[in-house]
Amino acid sequence: MTSSLHSLLRKIIAKGALRLTDHTGQVEMLGDGSGPPVAIRFTDADAQEAIANDPALKLGEMYMEGRMLLEEGDIYDFLALVKANTRSEALTWKMIGLGLARMAAAQISMRLPVNHNRRNVAHHYDLSAKLFALFLDEDWQYSCAYFNPPGISLVDAQAAKKRHIAAKLLLEPAMKVLEIGSGWGGMAMYLAEAAGVDVTGITLSQEQLRVSQVRAEKRGLAGGVRFMLQDYRYLPPQKYDRIVSVGMFEHVGIGSYGTFFCKVADVLADDGVMLLHAIGRPKPSYATNPFIEKYIFPGGYIPSLGEVLPAIEKADLLVRDVEVLPLHYAYTLRHWRQRFVARKEEVLAIYDERFFRMWEFYLAGSEMAFTHEDLFIFQIQIAKSQFTVPDNRDYITAAEEKYRAFEANRPPLEPVEF
Incomplete structure (x- = not known):
């Protein structure tokens, strides 16, 4: 498995037990095996790449669209596992850029004299x-x-x-x-x-x-x-x-x-x-x-x-x-x-x-x-x-x-x- 998402998750998941199945059926185990197991599966390669490029938005969207499926554990278990392991060095420059752009846009929007x-x-x-x-x-x-x-x-x-x-x-x-x-x-x-x-x-x-x-x-x-x-x-x-x-x-x-x-x-x-x-x-x-x-x-x-x-x-x-x-x-x-x-x-x-x-x-x-x-x-x-x-x-x-x-x-x- 060599997708951007797999590379990202390898950097993140050090503790816990995550089973990752890609759209071709290949399986990879991540983490040290501790704690309750969590298993996710992707239905297509584009879903994996979308999450790798913009996890803050696309993780929810891919789950919502049924392109990322939970096969063991639930979505809270997966989110908590990722969050418990997340380190700043896993952030890419693209993620940082998207985050800064969203902050700027939000600050401007909240200060515009338009009542929505x-x-x-x-x-x-x-x-x-x-x-x-x-x-x-x-x-x-x-x-x-x-x-x-x-x-x-x-x-x-x-x-x-x-x-x-x-x-x-x-x-x-x-x-x-x-x-x-x-x-x-x-x-x-x-x-x-x-x-x-x-x-x-x-x-x-x-x-x-x-x-x-x-x-x-x-x-x-x-x-x-x-x-x-x-x-x-x-x-x-x-x-x-x-x-x-x-x-x-x-x-x-x-x-x-x-x-x-x-x-x-x-x-x-x-x-x-x-x-x-x-x-x-x-x-x-x-x-x-x-x-x-x-x-x-x-x-x-x-x-x-x-x-x-x-x-x-x-x-x-x-x-x-x-x-x-x-x-x-x-x-x-x-x-x-x-x-x-x-x-x-x-x-x-x-x-x-x-x-x-x-x-x-x-x-x-x-x-x-x-x-x-x-x-x-x-x-x-x-x-x-x-x-x-x-x-x-x-x-x-x-x-x-x-x-x-x-x-x-x-x-x-x-x-x-x-």
Whole structure:
């Protein structure tokens, strides 16, 4: 075997056990034989060369198109094996050049005064709601769960996440709450029922808006919970006691961080509190993974804390608390991927095999990013006054106990009918 891909993998795979079968049926064993075996097979020579030339994009594409097949192990196992072995000396000048070009293009795109928010959101979130219902929990939480204590179920971990966020918001009855990026309505409904607050949720997804409104109406919350198709940039001049944003900030783009936090400052009451929950990385990357950018989340960017905090400061907002959740999203993504794969036939009834493999790769690659690339979740508590938030964290535990008691008597969530 003398293809460019074989030469590349020989440089990379020092540990582990990888069986590589090329399009002619020739087999090569790579690694030291340790650990669980992984076996891949290629259907054509062009697929091998494509990956060798541009693995960041073409690995996902060749898997998605069925031209790279897993014969032992799954796609996460293969990605983790490669990532655990990857060394900088395996990079070619072509890979480095492509990476630099993508960074430059991403930085320019994110700073252009063109608002593609609605188009980018629709690309992902306006997929059929039936798809998300197959692998999310019963409350349709499409963001990192909080596995505290460790080993709890996905359903319990998502409840723990909502409880933890609600506690940090220091809610009181009748407060006006804004949720930026309201998803399918689960967080807004939880806050309204648990704390008696009035919630306005905004989204750019027509499908999320539809499902949210149906869910709120079925629970009798239409009077105190409302959802709108609204870009945060153009929010009307109204003050909110509390603002929460979960899993939305990754879509803002580094060029708009100033706009985002200036808008937060405009609509947050002087004694208000915001909780921002988002994915972070240990240092700037300047661009999104090209497969994720092209097929999953166009226009998205995962920042480092060092890229976020200056924008908060420039908006004259105060950071009151920062918490990092290191591996909780890896656990969440594994649950989602296992549930997604287990219901493959139902996915194929909505979309096709290519779509299924695309999303399996997305879920596996995202999980691998948290287990092998040090991505994490951060929760930043923001205020305008240093006296709005207590000077110790005991209140969080106390509030969580109160919300746990509420959950014990909360009516079950109704399934959404399609």
